[in-house]
Structure formats: structure tokens, C-alpha cells
Amino acid sequence: MSATTDPGAPAQATPDPDVARSRMWTSRLREAAVRSLPPEKLLPDTQPSYVASWVYVFGVLTLAALAVIIASGTILVLKGPSWWHLSKAGLFMNSIHLWSVELFMFFMVLHLWGKFFMAAWRGKRALTWMTGVVSFLLSIGAAFTGYISQQNFDSQWISTQAKDGLNSVGVGAFFNVLNFGQMLLWHVLLLPVVVVVIVALHLLLVRRRGVVRPLPLPAHRRSVSRETSPGHEQVVTAAAAATPTGGTTGSPLGAGPADKTS
């Protein structure tokens, strides 16, 4: 859709094209997106100086393992569900798929524990934490449906065991683990799509909010007014509160005047 003007129409106040453009849904969407995540924030080339620990690597290793899972899974999909039972190349690709899942879950759990001990939900990052937890839970479901789509003894045993738990809470009526066709589709389509979407959202939130700040050390924390909360922890020391500039004399380590008051 585009706006046009009639050249024969009587002269009247022409609407400002910039104003008209700014009212377009597309323009508003683009501007909101750029406002939330300007390019330098989406793909920054610097990080706060505290981002210097191996714990920050677990997230990207998880993401890289996910890429290997998707690539190996795509090849398995292209060749069909029986291929890996019948050829050495198929078995090898299935093995890559299996081990990339093990690596993915391993690094994801390390990432999760790391973020837990960093209380990474601070500073309006609760949604980042929650999307991470949802992607973890969905990944468990994706891996589980993979195990029961294998068409071997493992899938027979796992599915006949798992049905009782699922049926006991009514889930089995809609998610029949004994139905190979249903589980395969969940595994190769529904769950991967949802996992990728949630992980993408998680990454965008990480970039939008940035990496969470270090926790203040206990000597300093005694003067913090409120306990750690998702959005409103105020890291303000007694000394900082006492100085009109917001406290350049205090130290998170508790050195200097701030510490003397705590």
C-alpha cells in the first residue's frame, strides 16, 4: 500500500511526508526494534571489563552445540528415519547427533549453574532467566522425543516406561509416547522450532540488557537497601547515598569511607 496524490486536486496543505512515514506500522516497528536493540548493542565489539571468566564461555558453547545438533539432525531428516540403522554413514551421523546433544546439555547445565551463582536475573533480567529455563525444559523434551524416535530397544523401553508418568497427570492422552509418528514429528519439527525461537529470544534479551554486573561483596552489601530482586536492587552504599554526585568515594569492596560506616 502506498499513498498517492492527485495532481488535479485543489492546492491544500500537503501532509509532511516524514510525519506520514512515521505513522506507518512498518516504520514504527523498525524504529522500536532499532531503539530496543541498536546495531552496536545487538553486536557489540566491547564488553564491560568484568566479562572476563570462563563461565561466560558456557553460553556460546551451548549455542554452538545447538548448531551442530541442528546440522546433524537436518542430515538425518533428509535421509529418513531408517537410514542410520542401515548404513555406516548413517550411524556415524547419528553418533554426531547424539554426542552433540550430550555436549549441548552438558554446557547448558554449566551455563545455568553459572548464571544462578551470578544471580543473573538482577537488573530487569528476569525474562532472560525465564527464557533460559524454558529453553532448558524444552530441550529436555526435544532430547526425550529423540530417544523414543530411535526405533530400537532403547526407544521401546524408554517409551513404555515413560508412558506411566505422562498418563498419571493426563499428558499421555495428548502426547502418546508409544506413537512413533507423533513423537518423530515433535522431535524433528515442533520442539526444534520452539527451542530455536526461545533461544533466539533469550539471546536478544541478553544483548538488550547486557551482561549482569558483579554482585557486591558482603562488606559492601550490608548497606544495600534491598535484597537481590529481578529489577530493583539498589547498589547504593551509605557513603554513596551521602554524596551529592551519587557516591564516587565508595567501593564495592568496602574500602574507603563507605566501609567505615557499614
Added chain:
Amino acid sequence: MTALGLDGASGTQTLADAALQSDDSEWHGPVIRYDLAKEFVIALVAMVVLAVALAIVFSSPDEAPATITAWASSSPSDFLTTAVAELDGSSPTAGYGPPYNAWAPGEGQKIGPLGVERWVGVHTPVDTAHDFVLAPLGIIAKSDPALAAGLTRYESASAADQQQWTTAYTKALDKVSFSGSSVVVPPGRYGPVPTMMSALLQMARGGSLDGALLSSPRFYGTDYTKPLLFLADGSYLADKANAQHLAGNQWGMMNETGNYPGQAWLWLYTMWYQIPPFTHTGNADALIWSLMMLLSLALLLLPFIPGLRSIPKLVPVYRLIWRDHYRRLATESPGGGPRAG
């Protein structure tokens, strides 16, 4: 790791000043150059190399599935016992309840007073006598007049007669022997049940029962609910699983055949099945699932749960993670060094 170097000049605040700002404010302190794209590529290469190396060294397990043919051939007595139980409605699947068949009022697992399993009703109907025994036999009865007569006699008999025949035959199976393709049981009043069971055993051994249980009116089929339920009702599948240390009391379904890690991330779910009170209740599945859903919800909402969200401040792991930051902060702070809290 691509922290390429400290670039303190980029920050507009000193480290000490920046560290004082609230958690939700922008960081204006010192920054380091950090190449995210390069880091991802390095991580991707590392994961590809690791996954390929693990695949080359360890491959992946692929034990052939159990079949009804193999079950009937290697454990005919167990097969017959299970088949008679399916016929007279005393098998685990026959009395399972929703989503396979209806329950008597009051049965089923509950979460407190809530019988969620019952509420959802029957979604995958399974009539074990018809689906596992009578319907498959009906296929071969078309070319076996003796079996056809036996089936007619059984289906037209009263429920009491059917029950009497199957109960007697089940007891006789304790003394069953096999002579070639014949099933030999002590003489007794079994009605047509021996004819039916012998035919079903031959059908299973010949491989056609696997297909009959899968049969779909639309030619194609991907639903293995019936053959899997039938297999799981016998002890053949469980014996194979026990031999592979896969039973429920052996940390069950989180394992897989061979020495592979399996679904290690299910350790917490599987753990509950190993400890009281869950080991002593018939309600274990519903209780454990409820507990896991509750724990998952707690993990999801952790940022909002007072007390739990403060645990990271009490456990000094964060000091290890940010030790360089605290050290630099101590160096920059006038007259102070790092202090343990």
C-alpha cells in the same frame, strides 16, 4: 575466549564509580574488546571437533528392537501367559484405565484429591481381548476352519464360561511344555482356549502377529501403541531391560543400552523413584510428576522467590567468577584492598 585486552579508555566512568551504579543501569565503566563473532566461530569449531571425535571413538548404541516374533520364540510360556491375560482382561494394559480404557470409579493415580488421569478420559482406546487376541486370530481363521469354530465358540460363550476356561488354562500354563509347534498342557476344561492360544503362538512365531497389531485401515501406519503395550505386559521386555540395567529401580529410563551417558539430565526425576515414600506408593507417578512440575516452576520463577533468589549471595562462587574484577576494584579504590565479607 576472545577477551582481547583491557580498553579502559572506552569507559566514561572509573571502575569504582561504575560498580556503584544500580543493576539495571547501563555500564559506563571500563570495557574490554570482545569479538563475539570470532568467539562463536571458535566455539562452533570446537563443538564440531568434539562431537566428531566422540562419534568416532564411542559411536552410538543401536540395539535391535524386541519383536513379538522373538518373544514368542524365546519365551513361549511368558507369551502365552500374557496372551491369556489379555484375553480375559487381567493384564496390566486391560486394567490400565485412561487413556487406553475405562476405569471402575475411584481407581487411578491421584494428585491429592485430584484424579487428573481419570479426567482426560479414553483417548487411545485399547480392548486387549479384541485387539491383541481375537482380531489377529480372526485374520488367520479365514483359512483355518478349526480355529474359526473355536473363535465362534469362545465369542458366543457366556462371560462365566470364558472366565472359567482362561483361569484353568492360565493355571495349566505352569506345567506347559512344547513339542515342536504344539503346546502341551495337562488335560482340563479349557474350552476352545488351547486352540486359540496355539494358533496365536504360531502366528507370533511366524512373524505375522507383529504386523497384525500394527494393521491400519489406511495401509500406512506409524502408531506402535498396541504392539508396545502387548510387549510391555509380558516379562520378556522387562527381562531384557533388567539385563541392561535399565529397570526403574536401576535409574530406569535415564540410561540407555551399553556404556553411554543416556539422558543424565533426568537424574532428579529418576532419583525420586529410588527413594521413599515414592517406592512404597501406587501413586508414585502422579506424585513425582507433580513434584517435578512444581520444581520446574520454582526454577522458572526463581528471580521472584524471596530467599531462594538470595542464595547466590550466600554461596561465594561469584567471588571466583568475578575475582579479577574484585581485584582490580581493590587496586583502584583509594586506601583499600579486597576484603572478605
